[in-house]
Amino acid sequence: MANQDEHFKKVISHAKEYGYIFPSSEIYDGLSAVYDYAQNGAELKKNIREYWWKAMVQMHENIVGIDAAIFMHPTTWKASGHVDAFNDPLIDNKDSKKRYRADVLVEDYAAKIEAKIDKEVAKAEKRFGETFDKEQFLATNGRVKDYQEKADTILKRLGRSLEKEDLADVKALIEELGIADPETGSKNWTDVKQFNLMFGTKLGASADSAMDLYLRPETAQGIFVNFLNVQKTGRMKIPFGIAQTGKAFRNEIVARQFIFRQREFEQMEMQFFVRPGEQKKWYDSWKENRMKWHLSLGMGEENYRFHDHEKLAHYADAATDIEFKFPFGFKELEGIHSRTDFDLSKHEEFSGKKLQYFDPELNESYVPYVVETSIGLDRMFLAVFSNSLQDEELENGTSRIVLKIPAVLAPYKAAVLPLVKKDGLPEIARKIVDDLKWDFMVKYDDKDAVGRRYRRQDAAGTPFCITVDHQTLEDHTVTMRHRDTMEQQRVAIEELRGIVLKETDMRTWLMRMDQMAMNSI
Numbered sequence: 001m002a003n004q005d006e007h008f009k010k011v012i013s014h015a016k017e018y019g020y021i022f023p024s025s026e027i028y029d030g031l032s033a034v035y036d037y038a039q040n041g042a043e044l045k046k047n048i049r050e051y052w053w054k055a056m057v058q059m060h061e062n063i064v065g066i067d068a069a070i071f072m073h074p075t076t077w078k079a080s081g082h083v084d085a086f087n088d089p090l091i092d093n094k095d096s097k098k099r100y101r102a103d104v105l106v107e108d109y110a111a112k113i114e115a116k117i118d119k120e121v122a123k124a125e126k127r128f129g130e131t132f133d134k135e136q137f138l139a140t141n142g143r144v145k146d147y148q149e150k151a152d153t154i155l156k157r158l159g160r161s162l163e164k165e166d167l168a169d170v171k172a173l174i175e176e177l178g179i180a181d182p183e184t185g186s187k188n189w190t191d192v193k194q195f196n197l198m199f200g201t202k203l204g205a206s207a208d209s210a211m212d213l214y215l216r217p218e219t220a221q222g223i224f225v226n227f228l229n230v231q232k233t234g235r236m237k238i239p240f241g242i243a244q245t246g247k248a249f250r251n252e253i254v255a256r257q258f259i260f261r262q263r264e265f266e267q268m269e270m271q272f273f274v275r276p277g278e279q280k281k282w283y284d285s286w287k288e289n290r291m292k293w294h295l296s297l298g299m300g301e302e303n304y305r306f307h308d309h310e311k312l313a314h315y316a317d318a319a320t321d322i323e324f325k326f327p328f329g330f331k332e333l334e335g336i337h338s339r340t341d342f343d344l345s346k347h348e349e350f351s352g353k354k355l356q357y358f359d360p361e362l363n364e365s366y367v368p369y370v371v372e373t374s375i376g377l378d379r380m381f382l383a384v385f386s387n388s389l390q391d392e393e394l395e396n397g398t399s400r401i402v403l404k405i406p407a408v409l410a411p412y413k414a415a416v417l418p419l420v421k422k423d424g425l426p427e428i429a430r431k432i433v434d435d436l437k438w439d440f441m442v443k444y445d446d447k448d449a450v451g452r453r454y455r456r457q458d459a460a461g462t463p464f465c466i467t468v469d470h471q472t473l474e475d476h477t478v479t480m481r482h483r484d485t486m487e488q489q490r491v492a493i494e495e496l497r498g499i500v501l502k503e504t505d506m507r508t509w510l511m512r513m514d515q516m517a518m519n520s521i
């Protein structure tokens with residue numbers, strides 16, 4: 001745990017130091033859970049978005065992309081259920097005046113009990129060494145079984161109370177467990193209340209004529225309301241998908257864990273419209289497809305897992321999360337939901353307009369079923385960034401900090417470094433930058449000794465350093481250094497473009513998706 005916390009702190013400070021993420025409006029002391037993407041961060045974010053867009057839209061003839069407005073007619077959110085049901089249970093501490101999510105307080109309490117199990121396992125492992133059988137230990141050790149039973153009972157009761165909207169019981173649970181304000185230790189709690197997560201705003205100039213609006217809490221509804229427009233103008237045949245990336249806003253009660261949970265964030269969503277009855281097949285197929293997209297980035301199979309939902313939202317008949325091992329443990333990165341015909345039917349009901357598809361093969365009209373894939377761009381950013389940041393011990397006893405961002409996503413693909421600032425080397429280096437900048441992001445760096453420049457580019461995540469030295473004057477070759485292996489090779493200047501493109505081109509990486517085996521997940 002201590003190591004995880006350490007690593008997470010390093011992630012946050014490195015993101016700032018190397019121009020990836022700044023706290024929003026920092027000169028005014030920032031704004032809680034709102035962040036700005038800096039010069040390198042904006043590039044990384046754009047590359048992740050593009051990698052997703054290519055995989056979803058460009059690679060699928062039957063998926064098209066749109067860009068709907070953030071403001072939508074307010075009835076949209078009545079139809080979708082967000083006005084009535086997009087709530088989190090909150091509780092205030094009367095002494096500290098701090099506000100918490102009541103369910104999170106209980107979940108954290110249960111997690112602490114489960115952490116005791118990990119401690120028992122670690123102790124036993126130490127004691128028994130190689131003969132230790134973890135599964136048997138978990139199944140037979142009395143203390144461990146007690147802990148697990150206690151945690152399960154708490155979580156089950158919480159789940160039941162939330163499902164029945166029995167907020168008084170959630171409060172009773174907090175009191176029975178003696179849960180205190182994590183910051184002050186006070187147990188003086190208010191009742192638990194529902195809190196709607198949507199941000200309200202007004203459209204219009206005068207107070208009387210202004211219309212109450214919401215900032216969209218998800219991008220999906222912009223797709224549902226355009227379903228028929230896209231189907232007709234694009235002459236789309238079912239099954240087909242509509243994809244979109246864009247901002248969403250949620251007034252999260254407790255926004256923490258850096259960019260993992262923000263109040264303003266970006267989603268990348270795709271709604272796939274299918275024949276009723278065929279949703280299971282497409283749900284399974286999108287689960288596999290999306291996991292392959294993740295694995296194609298080479299960030300380690302062991303860092304992903306599916307978490308199938310047992311408790312389903314009222315609109316879903318199947319749902320799973322793709323979880324990623326963040327610095328604070330496995331957490332949701334992407335959701336895949338089989339949403340039935342709930343959304344389109346509700347929009348039909350509230351708008352009075354038909355949102356049906358005439359299926360020429362079946363010769364009938366129906367409201368299509370929907371399978372959606374929904375991933376947070378910021379969470380994907382955090383997954384990539386935290387997984388890439390490594391403190392590496394080197395053979396010569398020194399160490400280096402390196403950001404091993406998959407080359408396809410790296411902000412700058414190469415840095416060109418003249419060994420010295422004389423003898424015509426800077427001019428050659430500048431010429432190389434001018435030639436390469438047509439194809440990818442490349443930067444020029446001539447400050448400090450070349451070893452320090454290598455370290456700087458390692459820490460910034462640049463996959464290639466190209467060094468121009470005196471030999472270049474003689475034979476037109478340069479040294480190319482690879483960030484991950486630190487290997488150096490001598491290559492002709494004319495070859496540079498081809499090598500960097502081969503290693504960083506989206507085409508090369510996307511092709512890996514087809515070669516992914518899914519047996520191990």
Ligand SMILES: Nc1ncnc2c1ncn2[C@@H]1O[C@H](COP(=O)(O)OP(=O)(O)OP(=O)(O)O)[C@@H](O)[C@H]1O
Pocket residue numbers: 218250252259260261262263264265266267332333334335374375376377378379
């Ligand atoms: N506050 C947030 N900040 C950043 N990303 C978010 C936030 N809320 C949701 N997302 C991203 O959008 C995706 C789809 O949204 P969805 O409504 O399914 O999330 P969710 O289940 O409410 O997430 P969580 O349970 O973590 O609150 C999530 O998988 C996540 O990657």
